[in-house]
Amino acid sequence: MSTGTEPTLLDPRRSRRDAGRDGPAALRFEDVTYRYGTHLALDGLGLRADCGEVVALLGPNGAGKSTTISLLLGLLQPQHGHVEVLGTTPRQAVADGRVGAMLQTGSGSGLPPGVRVEQALRLVRRHYRRPAPLDVIVERAGIASLLGRQTHRLSGGQAQSVRFALAIAGDPELVFLDEPTAAMDVAGRRAFWRMIRQFGEEGRTILFATHHLQEADQIADRVIVVNHGRVVADGSGATLKAAVTARRLRFVCDRPDPALLDRLEGVTDVAVHGSAVLLDSLDADATVRDLVSRRVDFRHLEVVGAGLEDVFVALTDQRRPETSGGDGPSVVRQESGTGRQGLGHRPEGAQRSWA
Amino acid sequence: MNQLAAFGRFEVGRLVRSWKFLVITVGFPITFYMLFLGDRTAGGVIYGTVPWRAYLMVSMGSFGSLVAALTAGGARLSTERSSGWARQLRVTPLPAWSYVTTKVASSMLVILPVLALVDVVGAAFGGVDLGLGTWSELTLLLWVTALPFAVLGVFIGFVANAETAFPIVTALMFVLGYFGGLFNPVGSMPHALQVAARVLPSFHDSALGLGVLDGHGLHLGHWLVLAGWTAVLAGAVFWKHRVEELRGLA
Numbered sequence: 001m002s003t004g005t006e007p008t009l010l011d012p013r014r015s016r017r018d019a020g021r022d023g024p025a026a027l028r029f030e031d032v033t034y035r036y037g038t039h040l041a042l043d044g045l046g047l048r049a050d051c052g053e054v055v056a057l058l059g060p061n062g063a064g065k066s067t068t069i070s071l072l073l074g075l076l077q078p079q080h081g082h083v084e085v086l087g088t089t090p091r092q093a094v095a096d097g098r099v100g101a102m103l104q105t106g107s108g109s110g111l112p113p114g115v116r117v118e119q120a121l122r123l124v125r126r127h128y129r130r131p132a133p134l135d136v137i138v139e140r141a142g143i144a145s146l147l148g149r150q151t152h153r154l155s156g157g158q159a160q161s162v163r164f165a166l167a168i169a170g171d172p173e174l175v176f177l178d179e180p181t182a183a184m185d186v187a188g189r190r191a192f193w194r195m196i197r198q199f200g201e202e203g204r205t206i207l208f209a210t211h212h213l214q215e216a217d218q219i220a221d222r223v224i225v226v227n228h229g230r231v232v233a234d235g236s237g238a239t240l241k242a243a244v245t246a247r248r249l250r251f252v253c254d255r256p257d258p259a260l261l262d263r264l265e266g267v268t269d270v271a272v273h274g275s276a277v278l279l280d281s282l283d284a285d286a287t288v289r290d291l292v293s294r295r296v297d298f299r300h301l302e303v304v305g306a307g308l309e310d311v312f313v314a315l316t317d318q319r320r321p322e323t324s325g326g327d328g329p330s331v332v333r334q335e336s337g338t339g340r341q342g343l344g345h346r347p348e349g350a351q352r353s354w355a
Numbered sequence: 356m357n358q359l360a361a362f363g364r365f366e367v368g369r370l371v372r373s374w375k376f377l378v379i380t381v382g383f384p385i386t387f388y389m390l391f392l393g394d395r396t397a398g399g400v401i402y403g404t405v406p407w408r409a410y411l412m413v414s415m416g417s418f419g420s421l422v423a424a425l426t427a428g429g430a431r432l433s434t435e436r437s438s439g440w441a442r443q444l445r446v447t448p449l450p451a452w453s454y455v456t457t458k459v460a461s462s463m464l465v466i467l468p469v470l471a472l473v474d475v476v477g478a479a480f481g482g483v484d485l486g487l488g489t490w491s492e493l494t495l496l497l498w499v500t501a502l503p504f505a506v507l508g509v510f511i512g513f514v515a516n517a518e519t520a521f522p523i524v525t526a527l528m529f530v531l532g533y534f535g536g537l538f539n540p541v542g543s544m545p546h547a548l549q550v551a552a553r554v555l556p557s558f559h560d561s562a563l564g565l566g567v568l569d570g571h572g573l574h575l576g577h578w579l580v581l582a583g584w585t586a587v588l589a590g591a592v593f594w595k596h597r598v599e600e601l602r603g604l605a
Contacts, residue, residue: 073446075600094446101446108438113431114369126361127447166443 025084026051026174026205027072032081034067034229041067043229044081049207049222051173054200056220057209064229065209066104069178072207073101086174093174097128100172102163102180109159111151117162118147121169128170140195141165156183161192168199175199177208181215193219247284251298253277265290359453366461370427379426380469383528384419385476387538388412392481405568409485412477413493413564414537419469420501421531421557425524427462428508433520436512451600455509455592462505463498470494470501485568493567500563503556503584510588513595531557556584 026049034042042064049055057065070076071083074090085093093099103110112120121138125131138144141164146154154162160183167175177196181189197219200206210216216223217237225233225240233240247266256277261270266283277298281287284303291298370376391411405413435441444454474494477483485493507527515523532538534548535557541549552558559577566574 075442075445095448095450097448099446101443103439103442103446105439105442106437108440110439110443112369112435112440113438114373115365119365119368123361123365124443124447127358127444127449129448163443170447 025049026053026086027207028082028084029068029071030082030084032068032071032078032083034064034071034076034079041229042071042078045226045229045231047224047231047234049205051205052203054196054206054219054221055208056216056223057207057226058211058213058216058223059209059226060211063226065226066178067229068226069101069103069176069207069209072176073099073103097130097170098172099174099176100167100170101176102160102167102178103176104178104182105163109151109154109156110163111154111159113152115151116147117143117149117151117154120151120162121147121165124166124169130171131169132171137165137169140168140199142191142195157185157188160184160188164192164195172204174205175207177206179209179211181210181212189215247281247287248304249277249279249281249284249287249301250304251277251301253296253298260294260296264294358449359457362449362453362457363461363464366457367464370431370461370465373431376426376431376465380419380423380465381472383422384415384469384473387418388415388473388476389480391415391538405565408477408481409483409568410540410565412473412481412483413497413568414561415477416470416473416494416497417501417535417557417561417564418532418537419473420466420497420560421504421537422528423466423469424462424501424504424508425511425528426508427465428458428505429511429515429524430517430520432458432509432512433515434517437517451596455596458509458512459502459505462508463501466501466505467494467498470497489567493564496567497560497564500560500581503581503588504560506585506588506592507556510592510595513592531555534558535561537561553580556581 027047029045029047032042032045033040045064045068047068057068059065067076071078072085072090074094083090086098088096090099111117121134125134125137131137132140138147141161143158143161143165146158146162149158151159151162160180164177164180167177180196181192184192193215196206196208200219208215208219220237222235223233223237223240224231252275254275256272256275258270258272261267261272261277261279264279264281265286266281267279267287268282269280271278279287288301288303388411392408441454445451471494474490508524511520511523511527534552535541535555536544536552537557541552541558544552559580563574563577563581566577
């Protein structure tokens with residue numbers, strides 16, 4: 001149990017200290033290739049997360065997300081390349097109890113049949129030398145009402161919450177979550193991510209795999225988009241949106257002045273056909289504000305193609321490998337800083353870090 | 356050590372709380388014992404100098420440990436492997452080998468009371484009367500020699516999935532039970548089956564038990580066959596575990 005000096009789940013001190021230190025990366029993946037038979041699951045994948053970062057691994061099914069997590073946990077060994085977790089091998093990090101994970105379980109619950117939730121949780125705590133206090137885990141995962149339940153009587157969402165409790169039982173520095181909200185309804189999902197956000201705010205490193213764009217965008221400090229076993233983009237949600245000419249403004253204007261329109265904030269391209277105007281913008285909000293302040297007489301304003309969804313489709317679309325329309329490289333990289341951005345405090349607007 | 360003990364307690368606790376497990380492991384050998392007793396109560400000498408009632412007690416003890424081991428390992432293990440629980444344990448600091456050894460150990464632990472129960476039924480209803488020393492020797496011997504069954508159960512848990520485990524376990528229970536001479540003395544079988552019985556661990560297991568009552572020799576051959584089975588099955592479990600590790604299925 002917790003003593004005054006032992007850092008616990010409730011104690012943010014350790015995390016801050018660790019996050020500020022110039023220590024090893026929380027995880028590092030270098031040129032990793034993994035093949036299941038003839039199927040190439042990872043094709044020279046490289047990624048890195050710093051201590052204290054919340055990183056989303058975003059990609060469609062079969063992109064290589066679960067394989068990546070299995071390699072990070074030492075459940076698989078890379079056939080080529082190098083995997084490092086918390087400055088050591090994945091297996092060592094797991095054996096030292098510094099890592100927690102919530103894996104995909106397919107149709108199963110991922111829990112042992114024939115026991116109550118509390119028994120399973122107590123057992124898993126026992127496997128760690130310095131587990132988090134039981135009541136803290138229970139409160140964290142919001143499973144107080146489930147402790148007395150038989151594991152096979154849980155709903156899919158409840159089982160996921162219990163598995164999250166198991167993942168944090170060892171008070172880990174680094175947590176892997178593989179599509180953690182797969183069996184949850186909307187309310188459960190929201191509560192779950194609130195919990196994750198809190199957990200991440202303590203400075204723990206979290207890497208989660210998802211194919212839900214909103215989840216990646218809203219929760220993560222950084223989104224790494226993978227497809228066909230390769231990283232196709234890496235940056236904040238806003239950066240990724242900016243990677244593709246995400247916003248197109250369309251309006252009608254009596255005497256459009258192309259030269260003026262071109263000078264508007266965020267605008268990258270202007271097309272005028274009579275009174276119809278099309279603007280490509282990296283920051284639609286700023287462009288509209290500028291339109292107003294320059295007293296451009298616009299009517300029937302429309303903003304289209306603005307979601308991360310479009311970015312995602314564009315980035316992962318194989319038929320159009322050069323998705324960013326020639327305005328920039330298709331792979332966007334934003335170097336992660338030493339300090340991590342607080343959640344919800346991501347830089348507003350687009351960062352033209354590739355320009 | 357502490358974590359292993361906790362895991363062992365957890366596993367045994369799950370087993371004894373499962374009524375299905377208790378009904379099968381206790382019900383099968385006891386029911387068969389009672390049925391067969393009534394069948395041939397007047398039976399004569401069966402194995403050397405061992406009378407039918409005592410023979411039945413030994414072979415039902417052997418059968419009971421077989422059933423307990425296959426039930427504890429086989430179906431349950433494959434279910435929890437397909438449910439993802441085994442994988443969840445793999446990402447805790449619990450070493451991979453201790454998962455397998457704890458499974459074998461907890462099977463062994465639940466076999467002991469089954470053997471004791473068969474003894475009690477033998478004494479109460481079968482009219483078997485052995486001295487305390489012989490009772491203990493017989494029970495301990497049958498317990499130790501049940502190790503290949505425990506490993507076999509774990510092996511089935513590793514190779515079968517949740518659907519195939521149950522039929523495999525049932526088939527093995529009857530193949531090893533019947534052809535190993537646990538229901539009927541091997542001596543009363545056709546020659547070909549007598550030869551075949553000598554391959555099966557169940558035959559050698561009960562033969563060692565009967566040897567205690569018969570009081571003849573070391574029975575080195577029986578020990579060797581049982582040790583061989585244990586080694587081969589343990590090797591097979593290890594191999595399967597390795598393969599899964601490489602493919603990431605474990």
